[in-house]
Amino acid sequence: MKSVTDKPDQYLINCSGVTLDLRKAPVVMGIVNVTPDSFYDGGMFVQKKDKPDYDRALNHALQLIRSGATIIDIGGESSRPGAEPIPTEEEIRRTVPLIGMLRKKTDALISIDTWKSEVAEAAIRAGAQLVNDISGFTFDADLPEICRKYQAAVILMHTPTKPQSMQWSTGTSSTSNDIITTVTAYLQRSILTARHHGINDIIIDPGFGFGKTVEENYRLLGAMNKLQKLQRPLLAGVSRKSFLGHVIAEPRQPTPPPSERLSATLAAETIALLNGASIIRAHDVKAAMQTIAVVMASRAASA
Structure with missing residues (x-):
């Protein structure tokens, strides 16, 4: 078993002047979506006429931090399959006031x-220190320069297409395309783009559920450790996603909704941790923290 110091410097992430140390143990990123249409928590923090409920969202974010979240990921545009894009100004309206409120509290x-450079800049100015780009720097050519300008850390994810063109995780995949090779090559290009712009603080995300079949998601989950050759911390975002629902469905019964996928989520998060994940992006922070504790205890006992 590798010691803490065996992990490379890339596991020390500079987030606009604050260090995120991923050498010792995995951490949890808590999810707060200020959207009316996200697949699990859509509308949870939205009032009538799509007005964000900033106070409720703030209290939820603070509760996630009390439960152990190291990072709070705030989103203002749904990236679920089929989601329609919203104007930049609306995304800023949903997210930036909440970021400012949260920064004053924690x-x-x-x-x-x-994935939008204008949203990222407004968010960073309000107090955000990381940019979580589902496109891996492929949707907005101006985003890398914004991240470099403010020394924000970046999370670069694999996705083959924009959400409005994406399908839910269904069916089985063809053996003609190897998902591991595809994701690895895509993330390599994203890392090169970041490095070209002088960005070195990079986290990578294979993009579970984004334009992948059920089979491809599980193949990726089981072989996630192969992405460690890219020498960047790995983020796993599997929380309550549809590919989990497909395998826990009862025979001849509908796929369980996201609210019934917690046990499957914890199983998938365990597999991700055993395959090298340094960050778990989760709706259920306390449960994810307990999952990490069990995995770490097992590693320590067998060292």
Whole structure:
């Protein structure tokens, strides 16, 4: 078993002047979506006429931090399959006031879940320190320069297409395309783009559920450790996603909704941790923290 110091310097992430140390143990990123249509928590923090409920969202974020979240990931545009894009101004309206409120209440790291450079800049100015880009720097050519300008850390994810063109995780995959090779090559290009712009603080995300069949998601989950050759911390975002529902469905019964996928989520998070994940992106922070504790105890006992 590798010691803490065996992990490379890339596991020390500079987030706009604050260090995220991923050498010793995995951490949890808590999810707060200020959207009316996200697949699990859509509308949870939205009032009538799509007005964000900032106070409720703030209290939820603070509760996630009390439960152990190291990072709070705030999103203002749904990235679920089929989701329609929203104007930049609306995304800023949903997220930036909440980020400012949260920054006044906590020193926890704040991430903005966006692929838009204008949203990212407004969020960073309000207090965000990481940019979580589902496109891996492929949707907005101006985003890398914004991240470099403010020394924000970046999370670069694999996705083959924009959400409005994406399908839910269904069916089985063809053996003609190897998902591990595809994701690895895509993330390699994303890392090169970041490095070209002088960005070295990079986390990678294979993009579970984004334009992948059920079979491809499980193949990726089981072989996630192969992405460690990219020498960047790995983030696993499997929380309550549809590919989990497909395998826990009762015969001849509908796929269980996201609210009934917690046990499957914890199983998938365990597999991800055993395959090298350094960050678990979760709706259920306390449960994810307990999952990490069990995995770490097992590693320590067998060392």
